[in-house]
Amino acid sequence: MTIQRMDNVGIVVDDLEAATAFFLELGLELEGEAQVGGPGVDRLVGLDGVRCDLAVVRTPDGHGRLELMKFQSPAATTAEPNAPTNALGIRRIMFAVEDIEDVLTRLRAHGAELMGELERYEDSHRLCYIRGPEGIIIALAEKIN
16 A cells, blocks of 8 residues: 555645634644744745744544645745635535534634535535635535434
C-alpha cells in the first residue's frame, strides 16, 4: 500500500481567528497553533519570504484534520469569492453530525448561511450545504435512524 492515510486539508484564510472559531463551534478540536517561515518553508512551498500563522483542528475521532493558514507574507492571492458549488477545484468539506438543526443554529451565529435547503436524501440522511467564513462550503449530513 502506498498511502497510509489522508493527513489534512489545507485552507488559506484571511481571518484565522474567525475561521478557527467557526470550526471549533462545528465540533472540531484545536490540535495546535504555530507560526512557520524561513528558508526551509520557502523551499518547501515554492514561495519567497513565507511567514504563516496556522491552526490545526481535528475531528473528535482524531482521523480528520484541517490546517487553517493565514499568510502574513507573501500576501495571499484571492480566488473567486463565493464560488458556486460547481466551480472547478475543491468545493466543499462534508461532516457527519448528530443534530443538523442544532449545528445550523450554532454556525449561523458565526456567519454561516444556508446555500440551498435542508433536504432529506431518501431514508438515509438529512443534508445541507452552508457557506462559512472565507466562503468555505461545508456540507452537513445527519444519519436518519
